[in-house]
Amino acid sequence: MDKPDPTRQTKTRTKKESLSREERQKQLEFQNEAVVHLNALYNYALHLTMNPSDAEDLVQETYLKAYRFFNSFERGTNCKAWLFKILKNNYINRFRKNSKEPGKVDYDLIKDFYHSIKDTRSDTSESESDYFHSLLHEEVYQALHSLPEEFREVIQLCDIEGFTYEEIANMVESPIGTVRSRLYRGRKLLRAQLEGYAKKYGFNNDNVQ
């Protein structure tokens, strides 16, 4: 590559400065709007892939794509929902297309995650007679992951991430009515699971009033 022609220096400079100012503006806006959701995206990716290195790759890809297409993000709409949708699409393209190679589930990792957390049952169950409060993090996690994916996904997006039905419908590419009924059915299944755990500790559903 040739060195820049000194006679063109001034022209190039001005062009460069004005463009990079624009780029800097985009960068700043991107950081304020998109990068702030990094933790949420990482957790979503973890739940989808169940594998931290896949999750990191997925998040990285998502941000790369999001930055490239940031101009097409509709200002004033929910940027987090926009990013989740990109991540989900990436996930489908990467991990689902090739059904022969399902994402390896890192069970040890999940165990470690939950073992590193102190058992909080003793803190809460004394003040609360409610059986729900006897549940452990790991059990809730297991219960959620025992659900068929279509149910687990909407519960995650709704309860953990706080998206509206409309946003979820857009993300999972289904009508709002479908999201609503999946949540209804998924929660029924989830409740049955959780009550199963609660019974194990001697909390009987009949006692709950």
Place this chain on the structure above:
Amino acid sequence: MNCKKAGVLISASVDGELSLSEEREFLLHLSECTECRVEFEDAKKTKMIIKEKIIQFKAPEALIVSIMQLTNFNTKEHEESLLYE
């Protein structure tokens, strides 16, 4: 509204996603039916439990750094390509 119909609406009602007319009917039914009221409270609790008990992890430091660099890198590349055009 009967209990069966109210039961189906409980899930959407804890999310605040009922239509106005559904909500009106639903609340009316709750005011008259203890059983559905208990169901409704339990549904609210289940939602809370999910939110509270599912651990949110912090993204690894390396990932944060690389995402931050991503935007900077693009700018640099952009600048260079302009400089040598």
